[in-house]
Amino acid sequence: MFHKILVAIDASERSQAVFDKALDLAKATAANLMILHVLSGEEEGSPTLSLIGLEYYPMLASEMTELHRKQWTDYENRCLELLRSYAKQANAAGVTAEFTQNPGSPGRTICQIARAWQADLIVMGRRGHSGVNELLLGSVSNYVLHHAPCSVLTVQGLIPADLTATAERSAPVESETVEF
Structure with a gap:
């Protein structure tokens, strides 16, 4: 069935559920895991830097750039620790696991690593963007x-409570017919 499962994670809370699903599949099929994190400014929680308007304040721009570099290094290290933690969990469960952290565009990088590693399956999360949000923000899972x-x-990521409530209100209600 599956021999090589690539699990793409990010630094969000959803990643644990994605990893758990991949680990369950790896245990069930005796597959190896490759745990991948893509370093990208597109990821929620990644450090961002805007130098717009700072061309008039070169000293401030330099300080901002240095602060961003430090934040980015801290972010890389935090994500590497997360990868190590997932690999330890997999090994403790009897699954052979390795990990890699690569910079780039998330969708393209996931596909490139899957191709190079000859993965049989990619397991990844989905944030649930649709419509205009997906058009503007893009969708890694769609790519x-x-x-x-x-x-x-x-x-699937968590569904916001307001969408769940709307779906529950529109769902058919079970009823019972009593004849007299």
């Missing part, structure tokens, strides 16, 4: 679904 060299399993 991977259309460009992956293998099967893809997307683990």
Whole structure:
């Protein structure tokens, strides 16, 4: 079935659920895991830097750049620790796991690593962007679904409470007919 499972994680809380799903599949199929994190400014929580308007304040721009460099290094190290933690969890569960952290565009990098590692399956999360948000922000999972060299399993992110409530209100209500 599956021999090599690539699990793409980010630094969000959703990643644990994605990793758990991949680990369950790896245990069930005796597959190896490659745990991947893509360093990208597109990721939620990654350090961002805007130098717009700072051309008039070169000293401040220099300080901002240095602060951003430090924040980025801290971010890289935090994510590497996360990868090590996931690899330890996998090894403790009897699954052979390795990890890699690569810079780049998340969707493209996931597909490139899957191709190079000859993955049978990619397991990744999905934030649930749709409509205008997906058009403006893009969708890593959508890109991977259309460009992956293998099967893809997307683990749905949390559905906001207001959407859940709307769906529950519109769901058919069970009723019982009593005849007299």
